[in-house]
Amino acid sequence: MPKKVLIISYYWPPAGGPGVQRWLKFVKYLPDFNVEPIVYIPENPNYPLLDESLLEEVSKDVTIIKQPINEPYKLAGLFSKKSSKAISKGIIPEQKKQSLTEKLLLFVRGNFFIPDARKGWVKPSVNFLSEYISKEHIETIITTGPPHSMHLIGLHLKTKLGVKWLADFRDPWTTIGYHKQLKLTSSSAKKHKALEKEVLNSADEIIVTSFTTKSEFEAITNKPVHVITNGYDYEPLEEFTMDSKFSLAHIGSLLSKRNPEVLWRVLRDLRNESDGFAKDFQLNLIGAVSEDVLRSMNRYGLDNCIKNIGYVSHQKAIKHQKQSQLLLLIEIDSDETKCIIPGKLFEYMVSNRPIIALGPKDSDVEAIIKETNTGNYxxxxxxxxxxxxxxxxxxxxxxxxxxxxxxxxxxxSRKALTKSLSNLI
Incomplete structure (x- = not known):
């Protein structure tokens, strides 16, 4: 008889973006390892990105339970819809370019909603799930964050019911890059640290997506910390034609600080030095792009070779990856981002296109690209x-x-990674 496991997540189709893929794929393959996943999600979430095509990947056999959530981003949108939506996506302007409204929203987000803006869902979820877990005889729960308030649901259920609890961190908590931009008071910063420590020391098992995060967490807790990275799935291959241009494609969000001017300078110089290169080159941007990054590209005269496509469905993103000549991966140049391994890296790796990656020295991405011989860092x-x-x-x-x-x-591969997860369950 399959073992039941309750997965508590904020992000789920039709939400778009890389955060959805991880647990969508785990849920897809867990039944192959004699595990029955039950997914708990909000009934009325305020997702910053939507991808309706992902709904087709949700098995009709999976039990999905929902409860309403009150979202403060909806209220924030009354003051500035554009700013609140951008912040919810993680696109935060440079401090000197922030409007008064943006500064206020960041301060409120960081200091009044600890650990995050979905904290109001914790108490009603604990009340509902306590009864559900007992009724369905569920012995194991998994929480996945961010938002890290999902881990507070796990913390309370662990304390109340004594269930086995696995806490999955798709990103770090207090060391993630944007955490410093939340204008935290010293008191709020201490609260974040205290909650992080309590979660790490209360969960039975910790799952992280990078070896750098594993090292960071092992300095805080003695609980087992396991690395299960993101990965790739076997996508049905649509017919496509390779770009006739010498295309360099970036898939995903380009935040303000993901702005390697060295690359824009190289591209400018190559175009200036060769008429052939200038004629052949095209920079494809698929996803949300910060105005700061676009202005930087324009300063280097790249505006007439940019194809700014914007956000597309996951299926279309895969097609762009396969038909582009080169794939671009950019991470912020800081110690805090050494642990970030974007989910798209693994899809890049099986697109059979060379990767051009830029980021901090000694990052986990650098190690994986070298290990797999999939590009240059x-x-x-x-x-x-x-x-x-x-x-x-x-x-x-x-x-x-x-x-x-x-x-x-x-x-x-997603299936190989799910096998590792099933062993922990």
Whole structure:
């Protein structure tokens, strides 16, 4: 008889974005390992991105239970719909460019909604789930964050019912990049730290997506910390034609600080130095892009080679990945982002296109790209090497020889990763 496990998540289809993919795929494959997933989600969430196509991937056999949630972002939208939606996506302008409204919203978000704006869902969820868990004889629960208020639901259920609790951190809590931008008072910062420590020391097992986060958490707790990265799934292959241009595609959000001016400078110089490159090159942006980043690109004269497509469904994003000549991955250049492994990296790796990645030194992304031979990783000061590699790729493109020779990808398949999860359950 399959073992029942209750998964508590804020994000679920039709929500879009990478945060949805992780548990959508785990739920898809858990029954193959004799685990019956039951998914608990909000009934009326305020998702910043929608992708209706993901609903098709939810099995009709999966039990999904819902409860209403009160969302403060809806109220914030009365003051500034644009600012509240951008902040909910994690797109935070540079401090010197923030409006008074944006500063106020960030202060309120960081200090009045601890750990996050979904904290109001904790108490009603605990009340509802306590009865449901007892009635359905569920022995194991999993919470996934962010939002990290989901872990507070797990904390209370663990204390009240003594169930086995696995806390899954798709991103860190207090060390994630945007945490410093929330204008926290010293008291609020201490509350965040205290809640993080309590969760880490109360859960039976901790799951993280990177080895850097594992090291960080092991300094806070003696509880077992397991790395289960994000991964790739076997997507049905639509017919597509490779871009005729020498295209460099970025899939996903480009936040204000994901702005490697060294890359824009390299592209400007290559276009200035070669009429052929200037004619052939195209920069495809698929996803939300910060105005700060667009202005930076324009300062380097790239505006006439940019194709700004905007947010698309996951299926269309996969198609863009496969038909682009090169794939671009950018992370903020800071110590806090060394642990961030974007979910799109794994889909990039199986797109059979070379990856150009930029980020901080000694990051987990750098290690994975080197391990799998799927591209090149550069730092924000790597002008010469970055220019040289892009030029090499361009020559290979002109000779119809642009390809990648990936190795060791199987362990990052969603099914292989779900097997590791089932062993913990």
């Amino acid at each position: 550069f730092y924000y000061n790597s002008y010469s090497s970055l220019k040289s590699v892009i030029l090499e790729h361009y020559k290979a493109f002109k000779n119809n020889e642009l390809q990648v020779h990936a190795i060791g990808l199987q362990k990052y």
